[in-house]
Amino acid sequence: MSKKHEQILKEKRRRERDEQKRKRKQRQIVVISTVLVVVLVLAIVTIIFQNQEDGGQAVNRNGGSSGQETTAKIDYSGQPSIGKSSAPVKIAEFGDYKCIYCKKFEETVFPKLKKDFIDKGKVQFYFINFPIIDKSSQLAANAGEAVYHQDPIAFWNFHKTLYEKQGDEREDWVTKELLTNIAKKTVPSLDVKKFQASLKDNAYQNDVIDDYNMAKSLGITSTPSLFINGQQVSPFDYNKIKETIREAATNKGPNNE
Numbered sequence: 068m069s070k071k072h073e074q075i076l077k078e079k080r081r082r083e084r085d086e087q088k089r090k091r092k093q094r095q096i097v098v099i100s101t102v103l104v105v106v107l108v109l110a111i112v113t114i115i116f117q118n119q120e121d122g123g124q125a126v127n128r129n130g131g132s133s134g135q136e137t138t139a140k141i142d143y144s145g146q147p148s149i150g151k152s153s154a155p156v157k158i159a160e161f162g163d164y165k166c167i168y169c170k171k172f173e174e175t176v177f178p179k180l181k182k183d184f185i186d187k188g189k190v191q192f193y194f195i196n197f198p199i200i201d202k203s204s205q206l207a208a209n210a211g212e213a214v215y216h217q218d219p220i221a222f223w224n225f226h227k228t229l230y231e232k233q234g235d236e237r238e239d240w241v242t243k244e245l246l247t248n249i250a251k252k253t254v255p256s257l258d259v260k261k262f263q264a265s266l267k268d269n270a271y272q273n274d275v276i277d278d279y280n281m282a283k284s285l286g287i288t289s290t291p292s293l294f295i296n297g298q299q300v301s302p303f304d305y306n307k308i309k310e311t312i313r314e315a316a317t318n319k320g321p322n323n324e
Contacts (some may be wrong), residue, residue: 147193158192167233
């Protein structure tokens with residue numbers, strides 16, 4: 068075999084080896100990239116799942132307390148309430164009518180509170196607006212205020228029904244027409260024209276802003292946030308809620324004078 072032929076064969080083998088190395092590197096890059104993508108996707112899914120499992124706890128959008136117990140001075144004056152004013156315990160919920168976790172609280176926790184404590188004269192319960200999702204949250208809050216100022220008792224029927232009619236929070240389902248229809252059905256004494264004018268003029272926007280500012284001053288970042296005589300508790304831990312109510316009833320705090 069001639070030297071020229073040997074050189075050609077060597078060069079051919081060299082190119083083959085180089086090509087094999089190149090392919091191995093490409094496969095390694097593909098494998099590493101795939102692993103990184105999988106890890107990233109799993110991390111994102113884990114974060115989303117944790118937020119959902121927390122029932123909204125420790126999120127800056129909506130869904131509950133941070134899990135840390137704090138003491139706060141709450142101004143209950145002018146807020147919708149249900150239960151005896153002489154009750155030894157005051158509970159304040161800061162909520163948003165578009166918040167899915169507020170709906171969950173309304174349907175799963177509030178009925179227990181009403182049966183176990185409110186109806187028995189042990190708790191006076193307050194709802195305070197904290198519209199943080201979007202502008203239509205503010206419209207819903209305005210509607211609640213308009214109903215409350217016309218009929219404080221019927222407010223709670225309106226409040227409950229509005230949650231029942233809740234749509235996807237990503238959609239603009241809160242409309243003046245919907246709010247008017249709900250008010251007509253739940254408030255027998257409703258002055259419809261006055262109610263509609265209130266929505267048109269945002270007549271109670273200052274009240275809504277005051278509620279919002281109070282929530283912010285208390286360090287609240289999510290809904291629902293629940294306070295029992297000024298002590299913040301998880302809105303979905305009913306055993307803890309019951310325990311805190313009993314402690315508050317025994318040790319009457321500064322927020323329940």
